[in-house]
Amino acid sequence: MPSYTAPTKDIQYVLHEVLNVSGSDIPGYSDLEPEFTEAILEAAGQLAAEVIAPLNPVGDKEGCTLQNGVVSTPKGFREAFEQVKEGGWPGLDMPEDFGGQGMPYLMGTAVGEMFSAAGQAFTMYQGLTHGAASAILVHGTDQQKATYLPRMVSCDWTGTMNLTEPHSGTDLGLMRTKAEPQADGSYRISGQKIFISAGDHDLSENVIHLVLARIAGGPEGIKGVSLFIVPKFMVNEDGSLGARNGVSVGSLEEKMGIHGNATCVMNYDEATGYLLGAEHKGMRAMFTMMNEARLGVGMQGLAQAEAAYQNAVAYAKERLQGRAVTGAENPDGPADPIIVHPDIRRNLMDQKSFIEGARAFMLWGAQLIDQSHRAGDAEAEGLISLMTPVLKGFLTDKGFEATVNAQQVFGGHGYIEEWGMSQFVRDARITQIYEGANGVQALDLVGRKLAQDGGKHVMAFFEMVKSFCKENGEGEMAAFTDPLKTASKDLQSAGMFFMQHGMKTPNAALSGSYDFMHLFGYVCLGLMWARMAKVSLAALANGTGERAFHEAKLATARYYMARQLPMTGTLLKRIESGADPVMALPVEAF
C-alpha cells in the first residue's frame, strides 16, 4: 500500500523563505508567522497521512454504491469525514462570521494539497462544498448566507456544482434545465444534470446543489442562464430539515478513477430552487466557483504528482536490480538499488523539479488571490486571472505525466493495482478534464485572458520576469536567470506572433493556444526556480544550518533549467507554424 508524508518543510520554505508571507501587508498575513503555519501544517499533515491516506486505496477498490436511491461512500469515509470536520478544516479559510477560522486562502491551498495528495476522491466532498459556499458568500442574500453558510462551512451540509447536461458540456449555452418562477419567489427546477461530483452520499445531513438553469421566457443561449440553490432536503425557518426536495440520483457513473467520489446523474423534477445572484447572470455567479475550482484542480494535479513521487522514490531506494555503471554501490547486496541508474534519476528529477516548482507557483497564485480579495489589489486580480488557466492546465498535464513517470519506476509492479501506483495515474487523469478540459483552459488563456485590459496583465508578467533577471542576474545567479530570459523571450515571441496574426486569422492564435499554455507554464516554473535559487544561494552564503536542504534546491533548480525549460524552444516553433498545418486537412479526410 502506498504511503504519504506531508511535505511540511517544503511548504514552509515556499511560504516563508520564497514568498515571505508574514512580511506581507495583505490583511491577515501578519499572523502567518513560521511557528503558526508550521503548527497548522503539521496537524493537517498528520490527519492526511494517518486518516485520509489509508482510505485512498479502499475508496478506489470499493467505490460508491447506489441502492434504492441512496448513495453509500466506501467503508471508513464517514468516520474520516467526521474527523476532518471536528478539526475545523473545511472552514479553515472561511469567514469567522459563519463559523470559519478566517485564515487566508493561501493556507487553505497549502492544507488542500496535503488532503488531496492523501485522498483526492475523499477530499473532493469538502472541496466542492467550499466552492459552493464561496459562491453563496459572494452572490447570496443575507438570508441565504445565514441559512446555508454556517452548515456548509462546517460541512454538516455539503455542496455541489451542476453545470453539465448530456448534450451540453463546454457549451453551456445549449443547456435545457428549466426554472419556472413561483408566486413565493422560488422556482421549480426541472431537468437532468450529469457528471455531478459528490452529487449524493452519506457523509452529510443535507446536500446543497448549485444548479444552472434557464428561467422560462429568458434570452436564448448563455445569456439566459441563471444559478439556483437547490437543497436536497428543504430547510425550515428554524434551520431544521424539512421534506425531501424533488431531486434524485439517476445513476452513478463508472469511471477510470476517483472511485471514492460519487459522480451522479442528477434528476431535477420540479425541485424547489432559489435564485442565487441576479436573473440571467448565472454564469457570473458560477465563475466565482469555477475560478476557485480551477485553482483547486491545478493543485490536485500537483498533489497526485507529489504522492506518486514519494512512493516512486521509496521504491527506487529499495528495489535492487543491476549495478551502477560506475561500480557497485551496494556491494554486499545482490544488486544496487535502482536509484543508482541514471535513467531512474532522470525520471525522478523530472518529477521533483516539476513538483517543487509547481508548489511555489500554486502558493504564489493563492497569495495573489488573497492580495486581490483581501487587499482589493486589481493588478493582483488581473495577474491571477491571467494565470488561472495556466495553473489549471499546465499543472494537471504535467502532474498527470509525473504520476505516469512515477508508475514507470515500478516496472510491472506499477501496472498491478496492488502497489497503488495505477490509482495515482487514474485519479490524476480527471484533473485534465474537469472544471473545463485543458483545451478550454488554453482557449480561455489565448482567446480572452491575454488581451484582457489591453494586454496589461501579460505585460506586467513579462516586466516582472525581466526586472527579476536584471536585479538578480549576476554571479552564480546567471546560471538561473540566463535560461529564464531565453524562455521568457520565447514566450514573448509567441505572444507577438499571436498579436501579428491573431486579428486577421484567429485560427493562427487558437492553433497554438495549447502550446502557449504550456510555454507560459514552463516560464512560470522557471521564475519560481530562479526565485528559489536566489533564496537558497543566499541561505548558503549566510551559513544556514540547513545546507543539504538548500543544496538540494539548487541542484533541482539546475535540473529544471537544463532539462525542462528548454521545452519552450520547441513550443515556440510549434506556435509559429501557425494555423495551416493544423487546419489544412478537410474534415472528411480525418
Added chain:
Amino acid sequence: MPSYTAPTKDIQYVLHEVLNVSGSDIPGYSDLEPEFTEAILEAAGQLAAEVIAPLNPVGDKEGCTLQNGVVSTPKGFREAFEQVKEGGWPGLDMPEDFGGQGMPYLMGTAVGEMFSAAGQAFTMYQGLTHGAASAILVHGTDQQKATYLPRMVSCDWTGTMNLTEPHSGTDLGLMRTKAEPQADGSYRISGQKIFISAGDHDLSENVIHLVLARIAGGPEGIKGVSLFIVPKFMVNEDGSLGARNGVSVGSLEEKMGIHGNATCVMNYDEATGYLLGAEHKGMRAMFTMMNEARLGVGMQGLAQAEAAYQNAVAYAKERLQGRAVTGAENPDGPADPIIVHPDIRRNLMDQKSFIEGARAFMLWGAQLIDQSHRAGDAEAEGLISLMTPVLKGFLTDKGFEATVNAQQVFGGHGYIEEWGMSQFVRDARITQIYEGANGVQALDLVGRKLAQDGGKHVMAFFEMVKSFCKENGEGEMAAFTDPLKTASKDLQSAGMFFMQHGMKTPNAALSGSYDFMHLFGYVCLGLMWARMAKVSLAALANGTGERAFHEAKLATARYYMARQLPMTGTLLKRIESGADPVMALPVEAF
C-alpha cells in the same frame, strides 16, 4: 461502445507505394502483389472489426477468473479464439512445414496491428504463442519442433514466456528458479514466476511454458541461466496429452488494464522441463522471443493509438459544442461539431501524424526482419537490431500519449468507462512497461546497440537519411527534407556527444539515453513522412485517381514536420546537458 475499422487502405499504401514490397527480392515477397495482400488484409480486418472488437469491452469489464486452480477467460473469448484459429491466422507467417502459411513476417505484423487494435488482451494469447513457437523454431531440436510446433502454430496449444520473479525483473541474473537434471535427460523445475501473460486459460488444450531457470551447479548470475520447455500437460510419444505437469497458477494479478488477459503467478513444483537450446545459454534463446516480442509491443502501442484515434475522430465529428471562430459551419444545428475548433484539430493531427508515420516505420522494420531472416542480409539485421528499442520505446510512449489525447477529445465522457476510451489508455499503458520497460530499451539502445559492430549500423542509418535528402531535396520536397536534415543533424550531434563523453563518463551517455531514444524515433518517423511525401507528390503529379488520399498524406506530413519534428531540438539540449543535472543530487536528498 467504441468501434474499429481496419485501416486496410493505409496499410496497402505503405506496403505497395512506400515499401514496394512485391518488387523486393526478399524470398516470398514477389507473391505480395497488391490484390493478394488486400484480400488477406480485408479478411483479417473483417475478423478484427466484427469478432474481436466487440469483445474488447467485455474482456475489460469481466476480466479473467481463477477458481479451484482453473482460469476462465471472459465470455465469448473461446468462440472468437476458435474463429481466429479456423482462419489460420496464428500461423500466417509460420513455416508451412509445421502447418503455417509461410508468409513473410511483414504480413504477420500488418495483420497483428489489426487484431491488437481490435483487442489487445485477446490477441496476446496468440501473440505470446507466436513468440514461444519462434524460439522453439530457432533453438529446438527436430524432435521438439515436431512435438510442439504443429500444435502451437495452430494455437491448439498456446505458449508463454516465464522470466520475471518477485525479486528479479530487469536484472534476470538474480533469478532463483532451479532446474535439476534427471537421468532421462529432462529437468525438474522449481520456483515461482510472476507477471506471466496468458499463463493459464481455457482457450487451448495445453499451455507450453518457456521458463528461464538455473541448472544446479552452473555459473552465477545471468551466465548460469538456461531455457526450458515446460508443458502444462505432459505430451505422450503419440502426441496425445498425458498427466498434468507440476505447474500451477498461484493467483491472477489485478491490473490497470488488459483485464481480458490472464496475468498469472506461476508456481513450478518439480515440474518436468526440457532444455531448449544450449545449457546456460538461456538468454540467447530467450532473446529470439524478446526481440520479436519487442517489435510486437511497439506495434501494440501503434494499434491502441489507431483504435482510440478512430473513435476520437467519430466523436469530434458528431459532438456539437460551440461555434467555429471563423463563422458557424453547421448553422442549422444548435452548435458546430467540435472538429471545427483548432485545438481539437491540433490534438487529432498529433495522433494522426504519429500513427501513420509509426505504421510506416513498423512495416519497414518488419521488412528488415524478413530481409535479415529470409535473405540473410547482415546489414538489415544490424539496422533492425539498432532500431528495435526505438520501435518498442518510442512507439509505445507516443502511442500511449495518443490514447490519452484521444480520450481528451471526449471531455468528461472520456473519463467514464461507458465510452471505452479509458480502456484504450489503460491497455496501452502496459506497452511502455512489459518486454523491457522503456528505460531499459533506452539503455539497450545507447549502452549496446549504438556501438555495435563499431557503430556501423547507426552510421548506415545516418547515411540513409543523408542520401535520401540529397537525392530528393529539390522543389516541393525541400519542405520535407529540410526539416528532416535538421532533425537528423540533432541526432548526429547527440551521438557525437555520447562518443565524446560516454567513454570517460558513462553516466553522461546514460543520462541522455531516454531522450536519445525519442530523438531517434522522431527522426525515423521524419524519414518515413519524407518518403511518403515523395510517393504522394509523385502520385499527384502523375494524375492519380486518389487525389484526396494523397493530399491528406501531404497535409499530415506537413503537420509532422511543422509540429512534431521540432521536438528534436529540445531533446538534443537535454542530452547535451550531460550527467551533472541528473546525477548531482545525493540519494538521501530525494
